[in-house]
Amino acid sequence: MGVLDVLGGAGDWLADGANWSGENGVWHRLGEHVYVSAIALAIACAVALPAGLWLGHIGRGGAFAVNLSNAGRAVPVFAVLALFMVSPLRSAGYLPTVAALVLFALPPLLTNAYVGVREVDRSVVEAARGMGMSGGQLFLRVELPLARPLVMTGLRSAAVQVIATATIAAMVGQGGLGRIITAGFNTYNTPQVVAGALLVAALALLVEGVLVAADRLFPRPAAR
Template identity: 40%
Template sequence: MSLPATTYTATGPFAEGWQWLTDPANWQGPMGIPVRITEHLGYSALTLLISVAIAVPIGLYVGHTGRGRVVVVSLAGLLRALPTLGIMTLFALMATSTLSLMPAIWSLVLLAVPPILTGTYAGISAVDPQIVDAARSMGMTGRQVLFRVEVPNGLAVILGGFRSAVLQVVATVAVVAFISLGGLGRFIIDGLAVQDYGQVLGGAVVIACVAIALDGVLALLQRLAVSPGLKEPAGTPEPAARTRIHP
C-alpha cells in the first residue's frame, strides 16, 4: 500500500520533491518516512550481520595463514560482478513466496561479503611480518598473535571494508521494494507507479541522507577504534609504519 499522491502547486521535480519532503503527512503513520527508515535500517542490519558472520572468519583465516588468497580474490571479484536485482529476483522465484524477506537479504549478502572479506584479509596480511615474528618469539600462540597483534594493527583496513559494505548495502537495499517489501525503496517504486515524481525524488534524497549520516558515524567510529599508537601525529611530513603488540 502506497502513500497517496500529493498535489503539488510548484512546478519542476525539485520543487515537488521539496514539497513532498516538507509535507507533515509524509512523516506520520505506518507508511511515513520514519517507519520506512526503520525498515530500511532493519534490512541493512540483518544483511550486514549475516555478511560479517560469513566474511570475517574467512578473512581472518586467509590473512593469518596465507592460504586461499587466490580463491578469496577470485571469489570477491565474482560476487561483485553479480547483478543484485537479478539475483534477488532469482532467489524470490526459488522461494515459496515472493513476499519472503530472506531471498532479498541473501542477494544483498552477496553484495556485502566481498568488501568485508577483502578488507579483513588485506588488513591482517598487511601487518609487518617482523612484528608477527616478534610476537611468536615472545611465546604467543597463533590465536594470540591473530587477536592481539594482527587484528589491532589491521583494524583500520578491516573497518574500512566494513564501512564500504555498509554504504553499498544501505544504498542498494531499496531494491527489496521490487518484490513488494518495505523500506525507503517503496517511495521510489510507488512514486513511479503513479507518476508522483516528487515522491520519487524525496525518497531518493532520504536514502542519500541516511547513507551520508551512517558514513559519518562509521568514519568517527573508525577513527576512535584505531589505537592512538597506530595513528600518525599531526604535522608528520612522511607516514611511517607503526605497529603494536596488545597485551
C-alpha cells in the first residue's frame, strides 16, 4: 500500500460517521484524551509554575531544581506508566497515566518559569527597587510581566508534549486517542493508525493555537 493510498484510506476512515460514535468512537476517545491531558497539565502547572517563579524571584536553588526536573526527561514515560500499572495504583483508573504525564510536563514549565524571571533585565529590577517597590510589587509589576513570554512558551511546549505522550496510555489499557492507533495496529489497519495519529496531531496543534490566541488576547501589562 503506497503513501497516497494510506492517506486516502485515513481520510475515508475519518469521513465514516460510524467511526465517530459509540464507546470506541473518535468523540469518546477524544473526550478521554482531553480529560487526562487537562488534569495532568493543570497539576503540573500548579506545582511547577509557582515553584519556578518563586525560585527565579529569590535567585536561590533554581539551578538545582531545573537540573533535577530536566533529569526527568531521561526517564522513559512509558516505563514510569508501566511501573505505576504494576503497583497498587493499577486499579486507580487514570491516576497512573496522570502521574506519568505530570512528571513529563514538569521540566518545560519549571525551567521556563525560572529562566523567564532570572533573565529579566537586572537594571530594570534595580530601578524598581530604587523606586521603593516591595518584593511582592517587584515580582507582580516587573518580573512576572517580563517573564510572561517564556512562561507561555513553556506552557505551550508542555501542553503539546502531554497531548502527544498521552497516546501511550492505550498501551497499558487506558483510554484516549491512542486506543484508535493501537486498534489499528492490532487489526493491521494502517489507514486507521494514520487517522489516529492525525487526530492526535490536530488536537495538539489546536491546543497550541488556542494558547497562542489566549496569550495575544490579553495584553501584556507594562512594567511600571
